Amino acid sequence: MESSMDLWKPVGTVKIRVYKYNPRKDFAPGWKEYEIEVSRGTTILDALLRIKEETDPSLAFRYSCGQALCGSCAMMVNGRQMLICRTRVLEVAKGGKIELRPLDNFPIIRDLACDFKSFFDKHRAVKPWIIRKDVEELENPTGDYKQTIEEYARYYQFTDCLKCGACYSACPTVATDHEYLGPQALSQAYRYIVDTRDDGLEERIAVVDSDHGCWRCHFATSCSDVCPKYVDPAQGIQLLKKLILRSKLGFKPHKPAEVLPSKIGEVKRG
Ligand code: SF4
Ligand code: SF4
Ligand code: FES
Known part of the structure; x- marks a missing residue:
C-alpha cells in the first residue's frame, strides 16, 4: 500500500525552462533551462526555491504564503496563468518539460517577477x-x-x-x-x-x-x-x-443596512 511518504520519494527529473530578463542590464530577454529531481509532491514553487538555493541565486520570482492564500506567486506555466505554490510539477510537465514566464499584461521587474x-x-x-x-x-x-x-x-x-x-x-x-x-x-x-x-x-x-x-x-x-x-x-x-x-432608471442596489443594538458584552443571566 502507498504511504503519504511516497509523495516525497524522487521519481525522476524534469527540465524547467525559465524566462530570464533584467531590463536594467540585459539587451534582450532570454531563457535558461534547469534540470531537477522531483517527487510526486514537488510543486513548481518547491522546484524554483531549490534552483535558487542550489544552482542560480540570481533567479527572481515572487511568493509568500506557499498555501494559495496570498496571491503572490501567479505566473505563466506552459502558457497558462497559475499559482505555482499549488501546482505540482508532474501535473503540468509535458514530455518531462515545463516552461515558466512572467504574467502577460504586466511590466517585468526581473525574470518571473512582475510590477503590480x-x-x-x-x-x-x-x-x-x-x-x-x-x-x-x-x-x-x-x-x-x-x-x-x-x-x-x-x-x-x-x-x-x-x-x-x-x-x-x-x-x-x-x-x-x-x-x-x-x-x-x-x-x-x-x-x-x-x-x-x-x-x-x-x-x-x-x-x-x-x-x-x-x-x-x-x-x-x-x-x-x-x-x-x-x-x-x-x-x-x-x-x-x-x-x-x-x-x-432610479433603482437602488439594496436597502441600507439597519443598525441593530450591539449584543457584544451582554451578560446572560440564568
Ligand atoms: S484571478 Fe483575479 S479574481 Fe481571481 S483571485 Fe486572482 S485577482 Fe482575484
Ligand atoms: S474582456 Fe476581460 S474582463 Fe471582460 S470577460 Fe473578457 S477577460 Fe474578463
Ligand atoms: S505563495 Fe501565496 S498564493 Fe502562492
Missing part, C-alpha cells in the same frame, strides 16, 4: 472598502449593521479574490487598452456596491461607468477561466453593468 503597481492602482481606484455616509454612527457606534445570509451571498464569492493578477493577465482587453480597469477591479467594485452596509454607489459608478471601465468588457470570460479561486470576475462585471443600467 498599475494593477493595484486600478484596484484602489474602485475604493475597495465600505463607504458610509453616517459618519456619526461610524465614529460613535450604537450597534451592528444587520445583514441577512441572502444579502451576504450576493457578494460572498468576490471576497475570495487573492489579487493574484491571473485574470488581469488573461484579459484580451487589458492587452489592448492599458488603462482598462480590468476584471479584478471591476468585479470588486460590484462586490462593494451590493454590500448592504455600503453607501458608495455614486462614487464607484463615476469610476467604472467610464471610457476604460466595464463597458470595454466583451464577456469572453478568459479571466474567469484562469481564476484559481473560482471568483468568476466576468460574471461580476456583467452584474455590474446591469446594476449601472438599473441605477440610471
